[in-house]
Amino acid sequence: MKRVFVNGIGAVSPVGWSVEALRDAVQSNQLPPNACVQRPGWAQPLACRRVPPPNPVPAVFANARLRRTTPITSFAASATLQAIADAKADPKTDRIGIVLCVLAGCVQFTRRFYHEAWHDPSTASPLVFAETVFNAPSSHVAAVLPSPAINYTLLGDSSGFLEGLALAADWLEKDLVDGCVVVGSEEIDWPILDAFHLFSPHVICSEGAGALYLSNRSVTDDAVELTAVSDPHFYSNKSQKIEATKSVRADLIQVGNAALLCDSRVGIENYDAPENATWSDWSNARLSPKTILGEGMMAGSAWQCVASVDALKQNVARSALVSISGCLHQAVGACFAKSK
Amino acid sequence: MLFPRPSGSSSAVRVVITGVGVITSLGRGWKDNAEGFRTGRRAFRDVTLFDVSRHRTKIAAEADIPSDVPMMKLHSRARHRLDRAAKLLLTAADEAVQQSRLNFSAASLHKTPIVLGTTSGGMSMGQAYYRTAIESPLAKTNQATKVLQYLAQSQIAGLAEALGISGQVITIANACASGSNAVGHAFEMVRNRRADVVVTGGYDALCEMVFGGFDSLQALSPTQCRPFDAHRDGLALGEGAAVFVFESAEHAQARGAKPIGEIVGYGAATDCHHLTQPQPDGNAALASMSAACASAGLKPEQIGYINAHGTGTSLNDAAEAAAISRWAGDSASRVYVSSTKASIGHLLGAAGAVEAAVCLMALQGQWLPPMCGTQSADVACKFPLVLKPTDAQLNYVLSNSFGFGGANASVIFRRAI
Numbered sequence: 103m104k105r106v107f108v109n110g111i112g113a114v115s116p117v118g119w120s121v122e123a124l125r126d127a128v129q130s131n132q133l134p135p136n137a138c139v140q141r142p143g144w145a146q147p148l149a150c151r152r153v154p155p156p157n158p159v160p161a162v163f164a165n166a167r168l169r170r171t172t173p174i175t176s177f178a179a180s181a182t183l184q185a186i187a188d189a190k191a192d193p194k195t196d197r198i199g200i201v202l203c204v205l206a207g208c209v210q211f212t213r214r215f216y217h218e219a220w221h222d223p224s225t226a227s228p229l230v231f232a233e234t235v236f237n238a239p240s241s242h243v244a245a246v247l248p249s250p251a252i253n254y255t256l257l258g259d260s261s262g263f264l265e266g267l268a269l270a271a272d273w274l275e276k277d278l279v280d281g282c283v284v285v286g287s288e289e290i291d292w293p294i295l296d297a298f299h300l301f302s303p304h305v306i307c308s309e310g311a312g313a314l315y316l317s318n319r320s321v322t323d324d325a326v327e328l329t330a331v332s333d334p335h336f337y338s339n340k341s342q343k344i345e346a347t348k349s350v351r352a353d354l355i356q357v358g359n360a361a362l363l364c365d366s367r368v369g370i371e372n373y374d375a376p377e378n379a380t381w382s383d384w385s386n387a388r389l390s391p392k393t394i395l396g397e398g399m400m401a402g403s404a405w406q407c408v409a410s411v412d413a414l415k416q417n418v419a420r421s422a423l424v425s426i427s428g429c430l431h432q433a434v435g436a437c438f439a440k441s442k
Numbered sequence: 443m444l445f446p447r448p449s450g451s452s453s454a455v456r457v458v459i460t461g462v463g464v465i466t467s468l469g470r471g472w473k474d475n476a477e478g479f480r481t482g483r484r485a486f487r488d489v490t491l492f493d494v495s496r497h498r499t500k501i502a503a504e505a506d507i508p509s510d511v512p513m514m515k516l517h518s519r520a521r522h523r524l525d526r527a528a529k530l531l532l533t534a535a536d537e538a539v540q541q542s543r544l545n546f547s548a549a550s551l552h553k554t555p556i557v558l559g560t561t562s563g564g565m566s567m568g569q570a571y572y573r574t575a576i577e578s579p580l581a582k583t584n585q586a587t588k589v590l591q592y593l594a595q596s597q598i599a600g601l602a603e604a605l606g607i608s609g610q611v612i613t614i615a616n617a618c619a620s621g622s623n624a625v626g627h628a629f630e631m632v633r634n635r636r637a638d639v640v641v642t643g644g645y646d647a648l649c650e651m652v653f654g655g656f657d658s659l660q661a662l663s664p665t666q667c668r669p670f671d672a673h674r675d676g677l678a679l680g681e682g683a684a685v686f687v688f689e690s691a692e693h694a695q696a697r698g699a700k701p702i703g704e705i706v707g708y709g710a711a712t713d714c715h716h717l718t719q720p721q722p723d724g725n726a727a728l729a730s731m732s733a734a735c736a737s738a739g740l741k742p743e744q745i746g747y748i749n750a751h752g753t754g755t756s757l758n759d760a761a762e763a764a765a766i767s768r769w770a771g772d773s774a775s776r777v778y779v780s781s782t783k784a785s786i787g788h789l790l791g792a793a794g795a796v797e798a799a800v801c802l803m804a805l806q807g808q809w810l811p812p813m814c815g816t817q818s819a820d821v822a823c824k825f826p827l828v829l830k831p832t833d834a835q836l837n838y839v840l841s842n843s844f845g846f847g848g849a850n851a852s853v854i855f856r857r858a859i
Contacts, residue, residue: 103445103446103447103449106445141579142575142576142579143575143576143579143580144579144580167717200712205593205595207615212568212651213572215651215654215655216568216569216572216650216651217572217576219650219651219654219655219658220569220572220573220650222496223496223497223654223657223658224496224497226654226655226657226658227658228655228658228659228660231654231655231656231658231659232655232659232717232718232846233717234651234655235561235617235846235847236561236615236617237615237616237617237845237846237847237849238717238846238847240847241712241714241717241846241847241848241849242717244712244714244848245714245848248714249712249714250711250712250713250714250725250726250729251711251712252710252711252712253616253710253712253848253849254614254616254623254627255614255615255616256612256613256614256615257560257563257593257594257595257613257614257615258595258611258612258613259595262595264444265444265610265612267445268444268445271445271446272630272634272636276630276634293571293572293575296575297586297589300582300585300586300589301586301589328445329446330443330445330446331443331444331445332443332444333443333444333610334444334610334611336599336602336608338603353443356443430590430593430595430596430599431595431596431599432611434444
């Protein structure tokens with residue numbers, strides 16, 4: 103297969119609208135403040151980590167396509183444009199594919215529209231409905247670039263972001279695109295927090311986006327390269343989840359040793375058990391960005407990849423493993439390495 | 443490993459279809475649906491699933507869920523959790539697997555991938571969760587189950603469990619092109635030797651939220667869905683599922699399986715014009731049809747029939763008619779076009795999959811599916827519309843699917859040889 107280079111990265115997270123903000127927060131272990139979201143009918147609000155307002159406001163937000171969108175699209179668009187700028191790609195000349203990965207998707211307008219339709223469908227807003235469709239964010243991102251190339255929205259487990267990277271590599275292999283941006287994006291609304299509360303009440307959810315721009319052409323001599331994406335390993339209970347995560351490690355070991363591990367721990371012992379059991383003997387450097395940023399679902403997985411690639415770009419290490427013990431039904435891993 | 447792929451032969455292989463399962467408002471299974479599509483039967487009724495008294499439109503193409511939904515290897519705990527969409531999916535999948543005569547319990551098929559398209563997955567479960575959360579905020583009973591079953595990715599993982607396989611599960615949510623994107627993606631996986639066998643298709647069930655959404659857009663016809671009619675006034679919603687077993691021709695041949703048809707081309711493009719409206723000249727539709735032809739190594743004049751996206755809305759049909767006319771050029775007068783949404787409505791994420799099944803039925807039976815409600819063709823149609831049951835000699839047919847967000851996909855099928 104052709105080699106796949108990560109030429110650009112972008113991030114929007116509870117610590118700000120840039121990769122630098124993410125790097126600083128992870129390095130300094132500085133937790134962003136929790137926000138409170140009121141859940142109807144409950145006295146106590148639910149805690150989460152939200153993306154702060156951008157300062158300055160990105161110019162792209164003036165684009166007509168972004169006027170009525172919810173945060174998930176703003177996050178995805180900003181992270182994408184950061185990654186494309188970082189890669190020095192040009193949508194005017196490059197065929198840019200888009201793979202947008204979500205677990206929960208456009209939950210704010212979905213909740214709002216269903217509430218309207220449930221109570222009085224004759225007053226439900228068609229403008230809101232259009233933004234509930236899963237591929238609305240990727241459509242807006244394509245329009246903002248603009249890019250008429252192939253564009254998929256994938257629903258999946260939080261580990262599905264890595265499958266998005268493998269899909270982009272396939273498109274590059276087949277020369278369907280010159281470059282491909284893979285984005286993971288999520289937004290917070292109370293049903294998300296309520297849902298996590300049902301399963302893992304101590305997990306702090308968060309929102310944002312992360313993006314990687316992939317191409318077969320490297321832009322620098324020591325570019326970062328995607329070297330492997332493991333098979334997905336499925337689980338349906340906790341013990342199987344540990345085995346699935348261990349299977350990911352077994353897959354990644356075939357690629358070689360790495361100096362850095364970036365895992366999907368959030369800082370809750372029970373939730374992190376599969377990662378802890380799998381990597382208990384890991385002695386090299388280790389990052390756990392979601393312990394700072396929160397459980398960002400698909401965005402959280404994207405942050406792991408962004409943090410890993412950024413660490414390689416900053417010469418913290420020459421190769422990195424990403425381990426994602428997904429929150430629904432599978433575990434997947436990936437490897438990145440300096441190309442030289 | 444998903445990446446890099448094992449090195450080996452890079453030459454493309456032929457992809458045949460050895461199993462098809464379908465359920466729509468026309469009925470359950472290939473036979474009932476083939477007869478319904480061949481004759482252009484319309485299968486709409488008053489909506490019974492939820493209250494539509496305050497909606498402009500009161501009809502839809504509801505499917506009858508069988509009382510004996512095949513559970514296959516689904517765990518007993520999971521069986522009573524299934525919503526309408528999951529039942530449609532399992533019903534179609536069981537027929538496809540039975541027809542393929544493949545034994546998915548065999549070790550060689552344990553890692554068979556599943557690629558499915560959907561727009562709303564288990565939305566009815568999401569609605570039920572939300573109503574309980576609002577009306578009884580402290581209630582927790584079954585709320586976790588509803589949350590999980592709302593997620594399409596969980597429903598499709600359930601299908602994998604039912605089939606007894608644990609390969610990669612890919613869920614594509616490209617609005618109303620989802621089914622075609624899934625079928626096209628599965629085709630590429632087999633064609634490029636990613637897998638010998640792939641289970642693919644699309645599914646969606648009617649639900650209050652989506653019905654209300656299209657009603658709010660005033661996209662639903664207050665009369666009847668008449669694709670490409672000069673006086674068309676909107677679409678009609680339906681529900682259903684189609685599932686296929688795609689297989690490399692050599693794999694099928696080695697086990698003596700008889701192909702139902704062959705998939706030979708896939709193209710996709712993005713329309714950046716507007717979130718819900720196509721670019722009026724159909725530029726992205728033209729691009730996806732052209733890409734599918736290039737993928738198949740065919741010219742437009744070799745396509746005998748197009749199963750159009752043809753929703754029956756003013757804007758979609760005008761843009762698609764323009765695109766087909768530009769794409770076909772001088773051969774436009776020789777390519778027959780119809781939209782089977784006239785019979786079963788718009789199945790959203792299932793549309794492309796069910797319409798792929800219709801294409802295979804037409805190729806096998808050598809007929810053209812008519813749209814009996816359309817009476818006066820829009821002048822934009824430079825091609826013949828199929829308005830009554832018609833026999834034909836077909837070798838290649840193309841199916842279009844276009845969705846919100848500008849998702850455009852086209853797939854091409856060939857008669858079994």
